[in-house]
Amino acid sequence: MSSRIVLLIGLILTLALAALGVSLPPDGVERIALAQFLGRFHVMAVHLPIGLLLAVAVMDLVGASPRHRVLREAAGFVLGFATLSAVGSALLGWLLAFAGGYSGKLVSQHMWGGFILCAVSVLALAVRRSFVAPERRGLGYAYPPLLLLAIVTMLWTAHQGGKLVHGETFLTQHSPFRTPSPGKVSSPGKKGAVNSTPAANAAATEASFYAVRVAPALDRTCVGCHNANKHKAGLRLDTYALLMQGGENGPVVKAGDPAGSELYHRITLPPEDEDFMPSDGKKPLAPEEVKWIELWIAAGASATAPLSQFTTAPAPHNDTPAILAPDYQPYLAKIAAFEKQSGGRLVPRSRHPTDGLILRTASAPSQCTDAVLAQLGPVAGLIVEAELARTKITDTGLRALAACKNLRVLDLSNTKVTAAGLASLAGLEKLERLNLTDTGIDSAAIARLHLKAAPQIYPMPSAEGPEAN
Ligand code: HEC
Structure with a gap:
């Protein structure tokens, strides 16, 4: 019977996976390039069982009404597919963890979550195939709890995986139920x-x-x-x-x-x-x-x-660690308010609170207008890098940027700013880099710009001087 074969394969593979997890756990050592290459497909493949398992639940629920019985009949097939894809993704995941230099508690939790998900899915599939269709009998009553357990395991495992990729606070960082704080990076200690x-x-x-x-x-x-x-x-x-x-x-x-x-x-x-x-x-x-x-x-x-x-030790470059901007921590509420208004983000540059903030607008550049920059207020002095490419800002917005006294890197590419507007930036003494790619400002105008800080300007004016038109 084909369903038996599917079950048998699922069972054998799940046991094999568990054996791999026990005997060859992820230990942080990088191995075999081909295994790493294949393993990286895990990140893509995992979405298949996630979608399919949720689809099974929906099909089973909606299919409970006689009008949609056909859905319930098909759900068994989808569950088989979900189980196989779960086993396949788990195998790729193990390959990635083992060959890709991963180790630690989070990876282990994610890995075992995946294996348990495989086992529960195989069980759910077995119960469903043997006892559920066409009428419930015997162990059929075990099916709904098994499917629920599979989904809960899947959500937890996926969450551990998400933390692995995006960092522990990825999901909660912007939660309305959390006191606003730009990332957890500000608290040294855990890692440092x-x-x-x-x-x-x-x-x-x-x-x-x-x-x-x-x-x-x-x-x-x-x-x-x-x-x-x-x-x-x-x-x-x-x-x-x-x-x-x-x-x-x-x-x-x-x-x-x-x-x-x-x-x-x-x-x-x-x-x-x-x-x-x-x-x-x-x-x-x-x-x-x-x-x-x-x-x-x-x-x-x-x-x-x-x-x-250590009397002979060379002095550090700057005896006190460089302070790029005032400590942002007293401004968390203001930062959150600005982020909310602007659709942009103010991200700490490092976990040192005096390393300043990066203004990011890439996820919604069109929301960032002159009016938004005018709202920066006390936050302006905390910004060390401003990524304003493709935003709607104009020369008026540049006047607001003049308040960003600690600005070192400024990206204005693809905006409507003009050479005249750049005069507003003359007072930014710390500016190191300025990107003017794809603005109306041509290479000749760039060559004529004289900002006090003499930042590196992109695109660089051509060596022969102003472009012959
Ligand atoms: C981009 C990732 C990365 C960074 C950053 C990094 N390492 Fe490594 N390190 C590796 C990898 C991968 C290996 C294993 C391959 C090898 O031995 O070259 C390794 C191996 C080592 C080893 C050999 C350990 C052994 O037992 O053979 C030492 C020592 C080491 N790193 C020290 C350092 C120091 C000190 C720094 C900072 C100056 C550093 N690493 C930064 C990736 C990194």
């Missing part, structure tokens, strides 16, 4: 575990070199790939203990011996070396940061050795 390690707590009384110099450097450059949810090479660099524990090939720091430490080796290779860290062309550590790490390992890689002990 400097303050959560016992070692760092001890250091809080007497600043340790590790906590003040080494950890923040690793935090900025390395923790993105070596953390709880993504520990590439099995290595986590977000706490002192885990850093000292090392990765899949053992410790990466050999106290007293920088040259013999894998971590130091990796950051001192030529940047084009394929073993260089950070990998993938990410912004490397600053030279003084590399030096701190060297000195720190040479002095014994201690969590508590005080800052004052």
Whole structure:
């Protein structure tokens, strides 16, 4: 019987998946490029079982009325399809997790949620095939609860997956039931575990070199790939203990011996070396940061050795971390109000509250008008980057931007602003980059622009000077 075969395949595959999950769990190590290639289709494939399972529920419910009986009859077929697609997506998901360098609690929860969903779907299918049609008998009464369980499991699993892709607070960030806050990024601690390690707590009384110099450097450059949810090479660099524990090939720091430490080796290779860290062309550590790490390992890689002990360490570029804009946290209500009005977003640039905000309008550029910019009010000074491409702003809006004293990057591409309007920006002393692509401002006018801050302007005026027309 074909339905038996479907069931049998489903059952065998589900058991095989569970066996894979137990014996080869996602451990943060990247493997086999082909497996990663295939695995990435998981992200696309998962939507199939989600849609199909919900369709089964709707077909069963609507099909309960005799007029729509045909739907109920077809629901069994759709459930079979949903189950197979769930098993297929789970397999791809396991492939992605195992080969793609994923690990951590969230991935495990998502993976096991997927496997349980497969098992429950197979069970629901079995019960439905054997007992439900054409009339309910025996175990048929188990079908509705099983289908409900499958849907609940599916929603939970999908939510864990969403958190994995978009971050923990993706769904709740703009919830009306939550106190407004632009992202969770503002609270260091969870990931930047400097303050959560016992070692760092001890250091809080007497600043340790590790906590003040080494950890923040690793935090900025390395923790993105070596953390709880993504520990590439099995290595986590977000706490002192885990850093000292090392990765899949053992410790990466050999106290007293920088040259013999894998971590130091990796950051001192030529940047084009394929073993260089950070990998993938990410912004490397600053030279003084590399030096701190060297000195720190040479002095014994201690969590508590005080800052004052490292007399030869180069000073940080700016002794206090650069403050790009005032702390935005007191302005959360104003930020939320502006976002609501403008349809734009004010996103923190980093988890340091003094790194300023990015004004994003890309999701609804046409809503962003001169009038909206005029509403910026006290928030203006917090904005460090403004992405205004394709918005409706004109020279009038540029006058409002003059209040954004901390603006460093401004994208005006594809807007109606003119060279005359840019005069309003003359007072922006910190402006570093200005994008004027596809505005009415031609290359000749750009060459004539003289803004006080002399920002990098795109498109660059051609080297031969003003364009011959
Ligand atoms: C873009 C992601 C990414 C970033 C950022 C990154 N790493 Fe890695 N790291 C990897 C990957 C992938 C591997 C495994 C492949 C390899 O060994 O080259 C790895 C491996 C390592 C290893 C080898 C571990 C072992 O046991 O073999 C060390 C040490 C390391 N990284 C240190 C760092 C340091 C220090 C930084 C920051 C300066 C950093 N990584 C930033 C992705 C990254």
